Amino acid sequence: MSTKTILSPYETVQEARNPKRNGIAEYIGELFDDFVELHGDRLFRDDPSLVGGMASFHGKTVMVIGHRKGKNTKENIEYNFGMTSPEGYRKGIRLMKMAEKFGWPVITFVDTPGAYPGLEAESNGQSNAIAQSIACMSALKVPVISIITGEGNSGGALAIATADCVWMLEHAIYAILSPEGFASIMWKDASRAPEACEIMKITAKELKEFGLIDDIIPEGDKGMKQLDAMIGKALKRLEKNTPEQLALNRYEKFRNLDGRCWSL
Amino acid sequence: MKLDEIFHKKKSRLSTLKSRRIATGANHKRILECSQCAAQAEREELEQNHWICKNCGAYFALDAQTRIEMVCDEGSFHEMNRMMATGNPLAFPDYEKKLKNLRKKNKTMDAFTCGIAKIEGIAVAIGVLDSHFLMGSMGTAVGEKIARLAEKAGKKNLPLVIFSASGGARMQEGLFSLMQMSKTAAAIHRFREDGGLFVSFLTHPTTGGVSASYASLGDIMLAEPDALIGFAGPRVIEQTIGRKLPEGFQRAEFLLEHGMIDDIVKREEIRTYLGRILKMYRKGKQS
């Protein structure tokens, strides 16, 4: 697909969900010279819907964390369609703390229909895991970059997206929940999702204008090259701060992100 | 003997409810109906019984003011940021009209009421999410008020108590609402890292973006009996797994069993329960 194509919000959703899009495996392969996957939350199990590990970015050690979707049905079942359970978020927290301990920047790749709404996920504290992940990330004393590559839905996406830099692929979406879920809550009619997409303001362009994301990355090979350069530049800039200043700046960013749209 | 029976539980004093307070169960009706068993009761009778149905024991949803008067020492509550109002960042159709009507009906600007008060003589920062206002959903004004309350509690060195009841992030403010999860979780996290005590009290229902942010970050996590608490709503889970959920799933008792909360506290005992925690906390700080 040409990067010049202007898609409607609903077409953007379809493209954001396209299984042929680059996923975590492609990003790891293209952007890093080495990657060692680290498994498990040390509490219960390894959640394959969230990948994490040490990586080398142009010789610099970083921690990579990201949702994993499948390219086909078999893979999707294995990775639970990119819907992460508490164990996945807890693995993420473990790896973020490890990165902080060794001073490695954290780079996350967001692509999820939402956190897994399942029986075990609830029993094991889905809310608690997401809340802890957000809190942990908000205070990390290392640089944090998040890239929304496909679907960024609900708290399941935000759990790994409280970052110094939040970037979106041109045809990615970032939303309070899936347009189908939104339509079903607001109008009790999931088939009104196309309409929901217009109202919800979920495209990279709209969210950049709101100041809720920091930058847009073009689709395709050109975007991958640009992303590589952007990560390098951002890390250089962020690493000029002391660890304490990094955490404080991130706190201030999310403290003021809504641009005072409330009034007193 | 159960451990929690070692210390005799005093019943809380009945709070004197002032006439200016707004109606719980809404509509200022003199006769109210229980949503569980449809039994009718007079307003005064319900007030005397802590808004618990005498017939079936179900808890009526409390508005913020009633909750505050039930929990705090009489006349001790000083409200903060009372006039803070959300905007309409997405220009969402009919949102402003809806807000206007709710503000009139509920006599509050949004779903979160907060301030400084005393519980059993101990000063606290306290906040209450009110499910009568758009399901207690968290938009930008709610998020901002929670963050300010946490910062105030930190500055004044006060314990922080928040009663939540919410359907989650507010749909009408889209991603702006989602970002309040980061804002509130970060503010609470910071408060706690600086040594603050956060008591998170979950009431029926607490789900979605509220349960998955600040509300799950309590040093002490408490809930009212039978309160529904979870990330996804029961209907969404049933659709996902393709079968009915077991009885009691996502209820306070289920969460206690699974290690997600510290205790379940009956409504009539909340004030004395919090008082005991706060007293021991304060003693522990002094020594």
Ligand SMILES: [Zn+2]
């Ligand atoms: Zn009843």
